[in-house]
Amino acid sequence: MPCRSSDELNTLVAKAKKCAKSGKVADYIPALGKANQDDLSIAIHYPDGRCISAGCIEKRFTLQSISKVICLALVLIDRGSNYVFEHVGMEPTGDPFNSIAKLETMSPSKPLNPMINAGALVVTHLIKGNSVEERFQRLLSFIHELTNDSTINYCEEVARSEFETAHLNRALCYFLKQHNIIEEDVEQLMELYTKQCAIQMNVLDLARIGLVFALDGVDPLSGKQIMPPDVARICKTFMVTCGMYNASGEFAIKIGIPSKSGVSGGIMGAVPGKFGIGIFGPSLDEKGNSIAGIKLLELLSKNYKLSMF
């Protein structure tokens, strides 16, 4: 029986919040360093339209790596899975999300999966459109459809802050370009990627996107099939195998919910067939996942037996 009341959620948030102190807000993207370490909020969106929540649910945050799974869905729709997987692999790496190591040792040097930065840059490169602006607007429109909220946009300050400091991501792009995995101008791709990562929303919106993935691509409120079931299935599989970076194995064992995190402290969860979860807690553990957010998911999963395994 899933959690049905915001009171129950409030109790779990209060418990999980205690471990926020032992984490750290990301500051390698300088604008993210302004976040409040103690924030923790959650929303759960059910197929009948009911939404329960706790914490500072109106606060908006940038998607960062959560955007990778949404972008992957769009590109799978745009190009089909055969084409996409000619350019990016399907295997977890066990390395940090921004690592360049495997690119150098693998042959051909195509990135191992779309959830690490190298793979996500390739996926962003594959968004169809004639200009950065057109490609970005297509991704944004897809997000508007998923959330049913056409006011969602990106945070210029965070996008600029990442664009000015993303030396490692630029290095990944140049490596990929040298090996003919990407063709476009690196600065152009970085502009698109940093805007994508800076798309901002609150936990209610994020839970709604999680719900669409949970329900195999259907938005239960409009009845519309927003993405083919196969696309939702592929994305959820990556969320299980690579969604929490190099903590995905432990997360699958302890929590067992397809999830995707980002360094701003967001986590999107999709409990298959049941509901969507949005979490925001900017204090991160050493692997770059929301420390209190993971604790909160662990409490939820144990209390309500949510593991899919």
Ligand SMILES: NC(=O)CC[C@H](N)C(=O)O
């Ligand atoms: N793990 C993350 O959320 C990383 C996203 C961030 N924009 C980066 O590319 O470094």
